[in-house]
Amino acid sequence: MNAIWQVFRYEILRNGRRRGYLFTTFGFPIVAFLFLLVMQNINAGSAPEPEAAAEAITEFADFEGIEQAAYIDQSGLFTDVPEEPNLIRYTDLEAARADLIADAVDAVYVIDPDFADTGKVTLMVREVSLNGITTAPVYHLIYTEIGELITDQRILARMQDPVNLNTINLQREGTEQNEDTSFVLVYGFAILFAITVFGTSGYLMQSVIEEKENRLVEILITSIRPGQLLTGKILALGTLGLFQLIAWIGISYLLVNSQANGAALIPFLATLRIPTEPLPILAIYFVLGYLMFSAVFGGIGAISNSISEGPQLSVIFVLPSMVPFYLFPMFISQPDGTLPVLFSLFPLTAPLSMTMRLVSAPVPGWQIVISVILLALTTIALFWAAGRLFRVQSLLAGKVPKLRDLPRLVFEKA
Amino acid sequence: MVNAIHVDHVSKTYGSFRAVDDLSFEVNQGEIFAMLGPNGAGKSTTIRMILDILKPDVGTISVFGGPLTDAKKDRIGYLPEERGLYRNVKVLEMMTYLGTLKGMTQRNAQSRSKELLERLALIEHRDKKVSELSKGMQQKVQFAVTVLHDPDLIIVDEPFSGLDPVNTLVIKDLMLDMKQRGKAVVMSSHEMHQVEEMADRLLMINRGRQALYGPVDEVRRRYAIHAVIVEGQGAWEQLSGVQRVEPHKNGRNAAILHLAPNVTSNDLLATIAAAPNATIERFELAVPSLNDIFIQVAGRDE
Numbered sequence: 001m002n003a004i005w006q007v008f009r010y011e012i013l014r015n016g017r018r019r020g021y022l023f024t025t026f027g028f029p030i031v032a033f034l035f036l037l038v039m040q041n042i043n044a045g046s047a048p049e050p051e052a053a054a055e056a057i058t059e060f061a062d063f064e065g066i067e068q069a070a071y072i073d074q075s076g077l078f079t080d081v082p083e084e085p086n087l088i089r090y091t092d093l094e095a096a097r098a099d100l101i102a103d104a105v106d107a108v109y110v111i112d113p114d115f116a117d118t119g120k121v122t123l124m125v126r127e128v129s130l131n132g133i134t135t136a137p138v139y140h141l142i143y144t145e146i147g148e149l150i151t152d153q154r155i156l157a158r159m160q161d162p163v164n165l166n167t168i169n170l171q172r173e174g175t176e177q178n179e180d181t182s183f184v185l186v187y188g189f190a191i192l193f194a195i196t197v198f199g200t201s202g203y204l205m206q207s208v209i210e211e212k213e214n215r216l217v218e219i220l221i222t223s224i225r226p227g228q229l230l231t232g233k234i235l236a237l238g239t240l241g242l243f244q245l246i247a248w249i250g251i252s253y254l255l256v257n258s259q260a261n262g263a264a265l266i267p268f269l270a271t272l273r274i275p276t277e278p279l280p281i282l283a284i285y286f287v288l289g290y291l292m293f294s295a296v297f298g299g300i301g302a303i304s305n306s307i308s309e310g311p312q313l314s315v316i317f318v319l320p321s322m323v324p325f326y327l328f329p330m331f332i333s334q335p336d337g338t339l340p341v342l343f344s345l346f347p348l349t350a351p352l353s354m355t356m357r358l359v360s361a362p363v364p365g366w367q368i369v370i371s372v373i374l375l376a377l378t379t380i381a382l383f384w385a386a387g388r389l390f391r392v393q394s395l396l397a398g399k400v401p402k403l404r405d406l407p408r409l410v411f412e413k414a
Numbered sequence: 415m416v417n418a419i420h421v422d423h424v425s426k427t428y429g430s431f432r433a434v435d436d437l438s439f440e441v442n443q444g445e446i447f448a449m450l451g452p453n454g455a456g457k458s459t460t461i462r463m464i465l466d467i468l469k470p471d472v473g474t475i476s477v478f479g480g481p482l483t484d485a486k487k488d489r490i491g492y493l494p495e496e497r498g499l500y501r502n503v504k505v506l507e508m509m510t511y512l513g514t515l516k517g518m519t520q521r522n523a524q525s526r527s528k529e530l531l532e533r534l535a536l537i538e539h540r541d542k543k544v545s546e547l548s549k550g551m552q553q554k555v556q557f558a559v560t561v562l563h564d565p566d567l568i569i570v571d572e573p574f575s576g577l578d579p580v581n582t583l584v585i586k587d588l589m590l591d592m593k594q595r596g597k598a599v600v601m602s603s604h605e606m607h608q609v610e611e612m613a614d615r616l617l618m619i620n621r622g623r624q625a626l627y628g629p630v631d632e633v634r635r636r637y638a639i640h641a642v643i644v645e646g647q648g649a650w651e652q653l654s655g656v657q658r659v660e661p662h663k664n665g666r667n668a669a670i671l672h673l674a675p676n677v678t679s680n681d682l683l684a685t686i687a688a689a690p691n692a693t694i695e696r697f698e699l700a701v702p703s704l705n706d707i708f709i710q711v712a713g714r715d716e
Contacts, residue, residue, distance in 0.1 A: 002517070003515060006511070006514040006515055007515070010511045010514075014503070210500070211498075211500075214498045214499060214500060214501060215494065215496040215497060215498030216498035216499060216500060217498070218467070218492075218494040218496070218498060219492060219494060219498055219512065219559070220512075220515065221467060222465045222466075222467065222487060222490065222492045223487060223488075223512070223515040223516050224484075224487075224515050225484070
């Protein structure tokens with residue numbers, strides 16, 4: 001017990017001081033927050049406020065890059081449009097062309113006689129400029145023409161921005177969030193899970209390989225048992241991973257709820273409602289997921305001979321386990337679909353799948369029970385195998401064993 | 415007194431390769447015991463079996479009078495042939511950690527580390543990273559780690575490799591000091607003159623089998639040939655009692671005189687003294703160096 005404690009203590013001090021760990025733990029959430037803040041300000045400048053109430057059309061329409069627009073109505077549809085300072089009506093094409101050349105107007109819209117059927121409009125400009133190509137004046141003509149018929153200005157305004165869509169997924173009834181916020185939650189938790197679990201078990205692998213590469217492992221295992229060494233390391237790095245997770249949630253909570261002048265810095269995030277009910281189950285998945293991958297990574301560390309070999313081998317496990325992440329739209333749209341359910345039962349993909357499902361919708365209890373049991377059994381088996389590899393293989397310097405040699409290494413005696 | 419190590423008819427096979435073949439020997443407390451043998455003879459495999467890193471296929475090994483337990487591991491210091499230290503960790507921090515793994519308290523491990531660093535003239539480097547030390551310094555730190563917890567048995571594989579003469583002396587002193595305090599020291603080395611100088615007993619392994627075993631002096635005497643080495647002038651062939659003469663390969667002016675069975679070296683010395691034209695600058699028994707014996711034994715089995 002003392003040996004495990006000594007290893008634990010040392011690994012915590014050693015890995016907890018790594019720059020990479022410190023940045024991922026404290027820097028990453030802050031950088032992510034700043035990124036969101038910047039994105040929000042960029043969006044706020046260009047996009048209309050989605051929740052804005054309908055407003056009456058302004059007297060003078062804004063035609064973006066065009067200051068003075070002119071139109072010739074060959075269709076005879078726009079008879080009721082009053083004269084406006086920045087949208088002048090011409091009847092003579094040559095006069096309009098002359099004024100365009102003389103810089104009196106910036107663009108001339110020639111409404112085709114067949115406009116009602118074809119929507120055809122010819123735009124004449126002096127020179128091509130992206131700002132100058134817009135259909136806004138034509139819209140304005142249409143709205144103004146119809147506006148004479150509609151008495152309620154709000155309906156008219158609503159026509160310009162007819163729908164502010166809020167989708168409710170029937171598979172996730174009972175949750176009140178819209179698709180946007182649950183997208184952020186699922187995405188956020190998946191990333192959080194992947195970075196903490198793979199990050200810390202990656203450090204575990206690194207520290208195992210380092211001791212092999214430095215030839216220290218022979219001294220270590222004549223001092224303590226390989227199992228004690230592995231256990232101490234796994235506990236230490238798991239603790240660091242858990243701390244990272246808590247730090248992230250804590251920092252995110254503080255930042256999301258931070259206010260400037262009484263208003264949330266990122267209003268969008270402030271509408272996030274992080275579900276608290278699945279948190280204990282999420283914790284179980286984090287712990288089991290971490291233990292499973294730490295066994296895998298520890299075992300890989302034991303058979304790798306250099307820092308570059310480890311990650312190459314671990315990709316074999318990391319890639320399939322990340323499949324749910326690539327399919328996350330499916331996890332949002334149909335969390336109870338066949339594939340998401342299968343992925344959340346299969347041990348390698350279960351931690352990530354369940355994390356994504358649990359934050360977006362309630363998961364049937366039987367699925368959780370089966371998935372946890374399968375995951376736990378797999379973890380125990382992998383731990384046993386990793387312990388065997390750690391004992392035999394860590395000493396055999398030279399080359400990485402072939403795949404077909406692995407069963408022999410696991411099952412044979414020292 | 416209980417033996418530090420007792421190896422009893424131990425064999426170990428890797429696939430079809432017999433690394434250790436029916437090996438038996440003992441190591442006593444208070445002695446320096448040398449393990450010799452060509453590369454691949456089975457020394458490291460034997461050491462790893464003593465340390466319970468590998469299990470023998472047959473035979474038994476007892477350490478301090480029984481199987482190796484966790485508690486007994488704390489009484490052993492091991493310097494593997496392939497040296498290993500954390501590269502990016504400070505010297506004192508690393509030593510303290512490795513000490514605690516041997517059952518020392520944090521405080522105890524730290525103060526003992528400082529004491530050893532002082533003795534090895536490394537104290538001013540205690541806060542440097544291992545990678546910043548010279549190779550010789552790293553070797554000394556490595557040795558310090560081996561004896562940090564004041565073990566009752568140390569097993570050191572090539573303790574002097576990479577050390578300059580001054581540092582060799584420092585390490586040698588530490589080893590002799592351990593012996594004097596009743597500890598058992600097992601050293602595996604290719605440097606025969608060190609073994610000759612320091613070791614009380616030796617075991618030579620060749621192809622996994624015992625080739626020589628016993629006190630160093632006795633082994634050398636056993637391999638002594640019935641001859642003397644002389645340096646000087648004289649018609650050696652014509653002296654009575656000399657069967658044949660061969661030039662000594664190391665001597666500029668030396669020769670090996672093989673004696674007739676009934677002639678002793680004293681007889682020959684008297685004959686030389688009486689011979690009119692003979693002068694001698696050197697006269698010694700042709701006891702072979704361990705190096706010669708090593709080459710002889712290793713070569714014989716080829």
